[in-house]
Amino acid sequence: xxxxxxxxxxxxxxxxxxxxxxxxxxxxxxxxxxxxxxxxxxxxxxxxxxxxxxxxxxxxxxxxxxxxxxxxxxxxxxxxxxxxxxxxxxxxxxxxxxxxxxxxxxxxxxxxxxxxxxxxxxxxxxxxxxxxxxxxxxxxxxxxxxxxxxxxxxxxxxx
Amino acid sequence: xxxxxxxxxxxxxxxxxxxxxxxxxxxxxxxxxxxxxxxxxxxxxxxxxxxxxxxxxxxxxxxxxxxxxxxxxxxxxxxxxxxxxxxxxxxxxxxxxxxxxxxxxxxxxxxxxxxxxxxxxxxxxxxxxxxxxxxxxxxxxxxxxxxxxxxxxxxxxxx
Amino acid sequence: xxxxxxxxxxxxxxxxxxxxxxxxxxxxxxxxxxxxxxxxxxxxxxxxxxxxxxxxxxxxxxxxxxxxxxxxxxxxxxxxxxxxxxxxxxxxxxxxxxxxxxxxxxxxxxxxxxxxxxxxxxxxxxxxxxxxxxxxxxxxxxxxxxxxxxxxxxxxxxx
Numbered sequence: 001x002x003x004x005x006x007x008x009x010x011x012x013x014x015x016x017x018x019x020x021x022x023x024x025x026x027x028x029x030x031x032x033x034x035x036x037x038x039x040x041x042x043x044x045x046x047x048x049x050x051x052x053x054x055x056x057x058x059x060x061x062x063x064x065x066x067x068x069x070x071x072x073x074x075x076x077x078x079x080x081x082x083x084x085x086x087x088x089x090x091x092x093x094x095x096x097x098x099x100x101x102x103x104x105x106x107x108x109x110x111x112x113x114x115x116x117x118x119x120x121x122x123x124x125x126x127x128x129x130x131x132x133x134x135x136x137x138x139x140x141x142x143x144x145x146x147x148x149x150x151x152x153x154x155x156x157x158x159x
Numbered sequence: 160x161x162x163x164x165x166x167x168x169x170x171x172x173x174x175x176x177x178x179x180x181x182x183x184x185x186x187x188x189x190x191x192x193x194x195x196x197x198x199x200x201x202x203x204x205x206x207x208x209x210x211x212x213x214x215x216x217x218x219x220x221x222x223x224x225x226x227x228x229x230x231x232x233x234x235x236x237x238x239x240x241x242x243x244x245x246x247x248x249x250x251x252x253x254x255x256x257x258x259x260x261x262x263x264x265x266x267x268x269x270x271x272x273x274x275x276x277x278x279x280x281x282x283x284x285x286x287x288x289x290x291x292x293x294x295x296x297x298x299x300x301x302x303x304x305x306x307x308x309x310x311x312x313x314x315x316x317x318x
Numbered sequence: 319x320x321x322x323x324x325x326x327x328x329x330x331x332x333x334x335x336x337x338x339x340x341x342x343x344x345x346x347x348x349x350x351x352x353x354x355x356x357x358x359x360x361x362x363x364x365x366x367x368x369x370x371x372x373x374x375x376x377x378x379x380x381x382x383x384x385x386x387x388x389x390x391x392x393x394x395x396x397x398x399x400x401x402x403x404x405x406x407x408x409x410x411x412x413x414x415x416x417x418x419x420x421x422x423x424x425x426x427x428x429x430x431x432x433x434x435x436x437x438x439x440x441x442x443x444x445x446x447x448x449x450x451x452x453x454x455x456x457x458x459x460x461x462x463x464x465x466x467x468x469x470x471x472x473x474x475x476x477x
Binding site (some may be wrong): 164180188194214215251254 | 404
């Protein structure tokens with residue numbers, strides 16, 4: 001049993017893998033934060049989508065008026081979906097990239113730029129900042145993921 | 160070749176990793192089930208979104224009336240999106256957590272509570288159960304993922 | 319340090335894992351492509367959702383008319399969400415399947431059929447092709463992921 005455990009933890013002892021684990025966890029936590037921001041705006045804007053969520057406001061029309069869309073809620077939800085569309089590829093391709101044996105400094109550069117770009121993207125979306133802030137921060141994260149994908153395919157291509 | 164295979168299967172021989180593989184597969188299958196439930200409601204409620212999906216009902220206005228939204232379909236779709244938002248972080252952070260060498264009993268506790276909470280969440284969303292059923296089951300799954308993320312960062316933080 | 323690196327790269331030296339890495343990267347890149355197609359249709363159809371994105375068209379009503387939904391944009395977005403719903407389970411369950419020590423030929427069969435089905439699904443959705451093209455290509459990818467999940471659970475079930 002302890003022999004198996006030793007094997008298992010060898011992976012996590014690699015510095016590149018530790019860096020990947022750190023940044024993948026950070027961007028996934030950032031994505032999870034969007035749920036809390038959505039809940040905050042739904043409650044403060046009194047804008048719900050499920051009838052059972054408005055039951056505490058009474059019955060009938062008095063509760064029904066809280067079943068509405070709100071621009072701030074919809075904005076956070078768009079940011080959340082954009083996170084899913086971009087953080088999922090980073091987490092998946094980034095794992096394979098970390099396992100493909102890159103230089104630590106190169107790997108850190110990829111992970112740090114991606115995390116920074118996605119945090120900027122969230123601020124640009126939620127404040128909102130004038131364009132091209134959101135577009136550029138999206139494009140930087142996209143380019144980082146593409147660069148990792150290129151390195152993975154260069155290393156392991158097996159069709 | 161068989162030497163490589165042996166190395167490869169060492170990972171899957173760890174009990175913690177086996178538990179992770181089991182529960183990650185279960186929650187991903189549960190998420191996939193939402194596609195079938197959506198299809199079921201689209202067909203029984205005759206509520207489609209793509210014109211090519213209604214071609215079998217005839218042409219013109221006779222088919223067009225089936226291009227509509229239906230409250231049951233939309234409810235399943237919201238549940239599916241909520242799964243994506245919560246099961247993706249569990250699968251990603253849970254993998255890193257399983258590799259960080261936790262106690263088997265602690266790891267099983269995390270995985271079992273998460274899977275149970277997400278199954279409850281699905282019932283709470285689809286029946287629907289009165290609040291706070293859905294809210295609480297969501298929060299429990301969220302807290303489990305957060306706890307795994309805290310343990311990963313405590314073990315590997317490498318910024 | 320180099321000893322750790324050697325351990326780390328043993329995983330990526332397995333042919334099954336190389337095949338997984340190749341096909342997971344390909345389908346994640348295909349999913350990322352949907353973002354570019356959405357951007358292309360938003361710009362050519364002048365159909366935006368965020369007010370800050372229309373600022374270059376002037377102020378007030380002259381810009382506001384570009385805040386609209388467009389059928390082509392919505393179609394690409396549905397295809398993108400369908401990718402998330404199906405490619406996420408493939409990437410997660412496929413990783414566990416690759417680690418569970420399948421025959422290389424069986425694994426390649428799974429990965430190739432899934433990738434082919436999802437590429438067909440994208441063409442069927444975007445052109446669009448008449449049904450059941452989209453439905454069948456979706457079902458084939460779904461069945462492949464289900465088959466991998468069955469093999470993972472058969473190998474590692476640890477509840």
